[in-house]
Amino acid sequence: MPIALIVEDEPLLRAELRDQLHALWPELEIGAEAENGIEAVALVESLRPDVVFLDIQVPGLDGLEVARHIPDATQVVFVTAYAEHALRAFETGAADYLVKPLDTGRLMQTVKRLKARGRDGNRPPADLWRQLSSPPAPVTYLKWLRASVGNIVRLVMVSEVQFFQSDGKYTRVATAGGDALIRLPLKALIEQLDPSQFVQVHRAAIVNLQAIDHIVRDGTAMEILLKGRTEKLAVSEAYGRQFRQM
Known part of the structure; x- marks a missing residue:
């Protein structure tokens, strides 16, 4: 063997x-x-x-x-x-x-x-x-999403998304103009997002780096505070390395 x-x-x-x-x-x-x-x-x-x-x-x-x-x-x-x-x-x-x-x-x-x-x-x-x-094939990332708000379907530009968060069978799409839902799981979603703009901070959350206001540390624990929002996103230990120098 x-x-x-x-x-x-x-x-x-x-x-x-x-x-x-x-x-x-x-x-x-x-x-x-x-x-x-x-x-x-x-x-x-x-x-x-x-x-x-x-x-x-x-x-x-x-x-x-x-x-x-x-x-x-x-x-x-x-x-x-x-x-x-x-x-x-x-x-x-x-x-x-x-x-x-x-x-x-x-x-x-x-x-x-x-x-x-x-x-x-x-x-x-x-x-x-x-x-x-051979030269690498050009990489294209997701530009917009079709998301649901109740019975209404919205077209959401990915650049406007502040964070994505798992919500049962759905993924929550949080923007300054309101929240919506998509069925695409985070694991599949992260592969389609520009890594220079979006990073996974928890198994249940992906954040837009441009939406981060500041990061709060309490020992080894870290939380992200977003611009114009009251929510805090926890940074899990498995994903925390990318924020240690911030």
């Missing part, structure tokens, strides 16, 4: 990758998980995994530095928020790369490549080189 090590400092992303691997590759044993590069190097030496899923941006030692401590016989899959980092990853002998947010279909391709790589040698597949050398 092959053994894998997951190196990822974000608990939710780590759990998501673990769960998807269980579903797509049941015979793979997740031997251990690491939250930083120093811990990862120690686990590589003690666990001797067959596969390491390695986030490029982890504290301590970054993923590329960790990779230098991984034996050639161990397959490495880099996980990154930026596809352009993958080319550097292959200089360390990586077997494949995954771009956040994780896509199940893309992960399935990676699983197939990992299984086949022992037969095909250590070079990355030719189609991966083509993907990396």
